[in-house]
Amino acid sequence: MTDPAPARLVVLISGSGSNLQALLDATRDPAYGAEVVAVGADRDGIAGLDLAAAAGVPTFVDSVKAYATRDDWDAALTEHVAAYRPDLVISAGFLKLVGKQFLDAFGDRYINTHNALLPSFPGIHGPRDALDYGVKIAGATLFFVDAGVDTGPIIAQVSVPVLDDDTEQTLTERIKVAERAQLVEYVGRLVRDGWTIENRKVRIP
Numbered sequence: 001m002t003d004p005a006p007a008r009l010v011v012l013i014s015g016s017g018s019n020l021q022a023l024l025d026a027t028r029d030p031a032y033g034a035e036v037v038a039v040g041a042d043r044d045g046i047a048g049l050d051l052a053a054a055a056g057v058p059t060f061v062d063s064v065k066a067y068a069t070r071d072d073w074d075a076a077l078t079e080h081v082a083a084y085r086p087d088l089v090i091s092a093g094f095l096k097l098v099g100k101q102f103l104d105a106f107g108d109r110y111i112n113t114h115n116a117l118l119p120s121f122p123g124i125h126g127p128r129d130a131l132d133y134g135v136k137i138a139g140a141t142l143f144f145v146d147a148g149v150d151t152g153p154i155i156a157q158v159s160v161p162v163l164d165d166d167t168e169q170t171l172t173e174r175i176k177v178a179e180r181a182q183l184v185e186y187v188g189r190l191v192r193d194g195w196t197i198e199n200r201k202v203r204i205p
């Protein structure tokens, strides 16, 4: 029997793209079961778009500023992602909240990696907020995106220690190492094994 076609991943980014690169590296192994078919961004000139281009992956940019309304942006992003027929859409440092049209299209298969242990420290400054609060353990959360801000059902979490002499930068980098490994492991498991969500509990058989 022939192997099933690799799952189609669309990755959304806003920055350096180290999580994207980890996925690009993992997908080089056919046994991983997935390929990155497109990378989308909300801004030009970011290193992550160069990483995608270097890997030969098509890219697109949908800047909120380029559209008359936020709903128009949401519709355009939805259309551009849909054109690549994704099995899974992955936000990896994508710094925009998506709206109803996007979630109606992809809410059952849209995941995000966040650099804090949710439900603590949602938003775009997870490591800074964790450090300011004085927690001793930080980490990353992989979750299915819903209409809230970082409130969707949790797939996996990984923790790292907070050290006494940490700065925002050192903590961010320590979290990123663990976050990338988690993302690669769980994207692979999701596409190969599927999942169920019941009462917020995500289960991968």
Ligand SMILES: Nc1nc2c(c(=O)[nH]1)N[C@@H](CN(C=O)c1ccc(C(=O)N[C@@H](CCC(=O)O)C(=O)O)cc1)CN2
Binding pocket: 091, 094, 095, 096, 097, 098, 099, 112, 113, 114, 115, 122, 123, 124, 145, 146, 147, 148, 149, 150, 151, 152
């Ligand atoms: N509807 C949702 N969309 C997205 C979620 C989510 O939980 N629900 N997660 C993100 C990523 N995210 C954190 O992981 C996140 C992204 C953006 C924001 C935010 O407040 N963004 C502002 C602009 C910030 C800026 O550009 O500097 C905005 O969208 O106007 C909070 C959390 C993926 N999308």
Ligand SMILES: NCC(=O)N[C@@H]1O[C@H](COP(=O)([O-])[O-])[C@@H](O)[C@H]1O
Binding pocket: 013, 014, 015, 016, 017, 018, 019, 020, 048, 092, 093, 094, 095, 113, 114, 115, 116, 123, 124, 125, 126, 176, 179
């Ligand atoms: N809440 C959104 C957010 O802060 N996301 C974070 O941005 C980083 C992107 O890094 P990368 O561009 O190197 O993959 C990641 O650590 C991700 O958790």
